[in-house]
Amino acid sequence: MNTLELPPGMESVPAKRTRPRVPNWLILLVTYAISILCLVWALRGYDFSQIQAAIRSVKWGWVLVAIVLELTVYILQAWRWLTLLRPIERLGLWETVHAIFIGLFASNVLPLRPGELIRCYLLAVWGEIPISVTLTSAAIERVLDGMFLVLAFWVSMWFVSIPREWLDGVQILAVFVLALTLLFTYVLFHRQHAHSFLGSRTWGRKFLHVLDQIHQMGDWRTLAAAFGITFLYWLLQAVSVWALFRSYEMDLSFWHGWEVMLMKTIGTFIPSAPGNIGVFQFAVKKALTLFYVEPGVAVELSMLMWVVMTLPLLIAGLVAIFLTGSSLREIHHHAHHRLQPGWPNPKP
Numbered sequence: 001m002n003t004l005e006l007p008p009g010m011e012s013v014p015a016k017r018t019r020p021r022v023p024n025w026l027i028l029l030v031t032y033a034i035s036i037l038c039l040v041w042a043l044r045g046y047d048f049s050q051i052q053a054a055i056r057s058v059k060w061g062w063v064l065v066a067i068v069l070e071l072t073v074y075i076l077q078a079w080r081w082l083t084l085l086r087p088i089e090r091l092g093l094w095e096t097v098h099a100i101f102i103g104l105f106a107s108n109v110l111p112l113r114p115g116e117l118i119r120c121y122l123l124a125v126w127g128e129i130p131i132s133v134t135l136t137s138a139a140i141e142r143v144l145d146g147m148f149l150v151l152a153f154w155v156s157m158w159f160v161s162i163p164r165e166w167l168d169g170v171q172i173l174a175v176f177v178l179a180l181t182l183l184f185t186y187v188l189f190h191r192q193h194a195h196s197f198l199g200s201r202t203w204g205r206k207f208l209h210v211l212d213q214i215h216q217m218g219d220w221r222t223l224a225a226a227f228g229i230t231f232l233y234w235l236l237q238a239v240s241v242w243a244l245f246r247s248y249e250m251d252l253s254f255w256h257g258w259e260v261m262l263m264k265t266i267g268t269f270i271p272s273a274p275g276n277i278g279v280f281q282f283a284v285k286k287a288l289t290l291f292y293v294e295p296g297v298a299v300e301l302s303m304l305m306w307v308v309m310t311l312p313l314l315i316a317g318l319v320a321i322f323l324t325g326s327s328l329r330e331i332h333h334h335a336h337h338r339l340q341p342g343w344p345n346p347k348p
Contacts, residue, residue, distance in 0.1 A: 027271075028111050030271065031271045031273055032273050034270060034272050035272040035273035035277050036278060038272070038278035038282035039277060039278035041282055042282045042285045042299060042302060043299060045295060046295070046296055046299045050296065051300075057248075058247050058248065059246065059247045059249065061247075062246040062247035063243075063244065063247050063304070063308060065243045066240045066308050067308055069236050069243065070236075070240050070309055070313075071316065072236055073233060073236045073237055074104065076232055076236065077233055078100050080144075080226050080230060081096050081123075083225050084140055084226050085133070085217070087217055087222055088213065089133070091123065098126075098320050098323070099122040099123045101320040102119060102317055102331065103115035103120075104317055105314060105318065105328070106317070107275075108274055108275040108310055108314055108317070109328070110274055110332065114332060114336070117135075117335050117336070118332060118335045119134075120138050121335035124338075131338055132213065133213050137213075140184070140226075143180050143184060144223075146173060146177035147227075148231065149173065149234075149262060150170060150173060150177055152234065152258070152262055156255060156262065159255040160258075160291075173266070187214050238257050238258040238261045239254070240308070241258075241261045241305065244301065244305055245301075248297065248300075248301055250293070260284060260287045260291075263284075264284050264287065264305075267283025267284075275306075277306070280305075280306050281306060284298070284305055285298040288301060
């Protein structure tokens with residue numbers, strides 16, 4: 001059992017408070033407003049008297065398959081995270097899975113999706129490594145995901161028709177991913193130039209250790225293995241969506257499930273309330289209606305998909321938090337202040 005043991009003196013070091021440029025209440029107001037508007041749009045026109053009949057018609061065996069696949073997805077994510085960290089530190093799969101499920105739980109119940117910071121903080125404490133290492137590896141994960149999503153959209157265009165507005169969104173994502181990829185490649189192949197550039201600037205000296213960590217994790221065999229795991233990570237998510245199609249006995253192919261998964265992922269990039277409530281249903285319903293699914297069925301499937309992709313993670317996250325012996329509030333508090341100046345790092 002992992003217990004959240006903090007380094008000596010961590011609780012006694014005061015965090016330096018900085019005044020946010022934008023009030024937190026305003027950010028929360030905007031995100032909740034977006035979620036409410038999206039949810040209202042997704043549910044409009046639906047006859048709620050059909051819910052009971054819809055529940056009885058679902059093939060729950062396929063739903064169970066989808067749940068198992070969804071949980072397996074995050075075990076694959078833990079495997080990929082370990083693979084990226086292997087050139088620096090060899091950690092255990094249990095600690096990584098444990099941290100990921102707590103992070104997912106936090107993003108599903110707390111505003112502003114703090115799960116990424118929390119999972120990186122926990123692995124840093126449990127693995128006794130600098131949090132900058134875990135944050136850098138998580139950033140590389142996002143670059144790999146972005147590269148895969150862009151490639152997957154272009155490949156799927158050969159099998160399924162994609163509306164123009166979605167292609168425009170993917171093109172914006174592609175530009176962002178390309179910029180990050182070029183920056184990552186520059187760091188790998190021009191380490192001395194990058195060091196000189198950052199070292200000559202006051203603000204840049206703070207990131208020299210991050211540059212070194214990127215270079216350590218930038219082994220091509222490691223990155224190739226991580227990208228292969230990324231393919232499996234997204235493939236299982238698409239199969240999970242297809243299994244939910246089968247639970248409704250829908251005549252949609254695996255490629256339709258692939259597209260719905262991609263559109264759901266792009267759609268939930270929008271800032272929203274915890275658990276992506278509202279924007280999730282909006283994106284899934286929009287994707288399904290593009291494939292001529294009846295609006296009422298699209299609403300039902302979007303809600304079922306949200307439950308399948310959220311409730312098991314909440315249960316797994318609760319168990320993971322219980323095993324730490326701490327509360328989510330304590331974990332979130334320490335993770336937030338861990339990045340403040342003067343807050344001590346766990347020694348490797």
